[in-house]
Amino acid sequence: MTDRSNPGSEFGDGDPVIRDKRRIDPETGNMREPSEAPAGGGPAPGTPGAQPPRDPSDLIGPSAQEALLTEALAERTADLQRLQAEYVNYKRRVDRDRVANREVVIGSVLTELLQTLDDIGRARDAGELEGAFKAVAESVERVTEKLGLTKYGEVGDAFDPRIHEALLHNYSDEVDGPTATLVMQPGYRLGERILRAARVAVSEPTEQLPATELPDAGPADETGTSEKPAE
Numbered sequence: 340m341t342d343r344s345n346p347g348s349e350f351g352d353g354d355p356v357i358r359d360k361r362r363i364d365p366e367t368g369n370m371r372e373p374s375e376a377p378a379g380g381g382p383a384p385g386t387p388g389a390q391p392p393r394d395p396s397d398l399i400g401p402s403a404q405e406a407l408l409t410e411a412l413a414e415r416t417a418d419l420q421r422l423q424a425e426y427v428n429y430k431r432r433v434d435r436d437r438v439a440n441r442e443v444v445i446g447s448v449l450t451e452l453l454q455t456l457d458d459i460g461r462a463r464d465a466g467e468l469e470g471a472f473k474a475v476a477e478s479v480e481r482v483t484e485k486l487g488l489t490k491y492g493e494v495g496d497a498f499d500p501r502i503h504e505a506l507l508h509n510y511s512d513e514v515d516g517p518t519a520t521l522v523m524q525p526g527y528r529l530g531e532r533i534l535r536a537a538r539v540a541v542s543e544p545t546e547q548l549p550a551t552e553l554p555d556a557g558p559a560d561e562t563g564t565s566e567k568p569a570e
Contacts, residue, residue: 497519
């Protein structure tokens with residue numbers, strides 16, 4: 340006699356067990372969601388009685404969790420500091436390049452105006468800077484000064500080969516060292532950049548006259564100094 344209280348297995352003794360594996364529900368006509376039983380015979384996730392998956396952090400102690408969080412925070416802080424440093428360096432480089440490009444452009448324009456400034460200077464020395472021409476000339480000079488152009492080169496300046504170009508050279512008892520005694524063409528600078536060196540005649544003390552050079556090596560001027568082209 341069969342014990343109906345114990346159905347048994349699908350192929351063993353007892354009442355048969357019927358499992359409906361049809362993918363379409365015959366009553367609603369909808370697709371059924373596949374249900375897979377987890378290994379070990381436990382209930383499938385999401386079904387009543389199933390345990391939710393455990394967080395890996397639950398497997399370690401509180402002290403280990405704190406250490407991991409501290410390490411992650413340190414890594415993110417280092418990344419942010421590196422990005423900030425890169426941005427600061429980039430901004431400085433862009434600002435520096437912007438200033439340099441601006442100076443190059445302004446220098447190019449002012450270099451083209453140097454001949455005009457020379458003509459204005461010669462007209463002023465000759466007393467011909469009058470009327471409307473004087474107003475225009477002074478306006479041009481004000482604009483160039485506003486852009487940073489500086490004129491230099493005066494008689495009595497100590498000769499500096501970095502900013503002076505010697506066109507004549509002589510010896511004199513009235514100087515203590517190489518001195519610009521005549522300015523043939525003024526120099527101009529833009530900030531620290533020399534746009535044109537001042538062209539001058541240079542005098543050196545007579546005691547520096549080479550022993551092999553005769554005093555009358557060149558024509559003497561009214562002060563008794565001799566001049567010769569600079570080598």
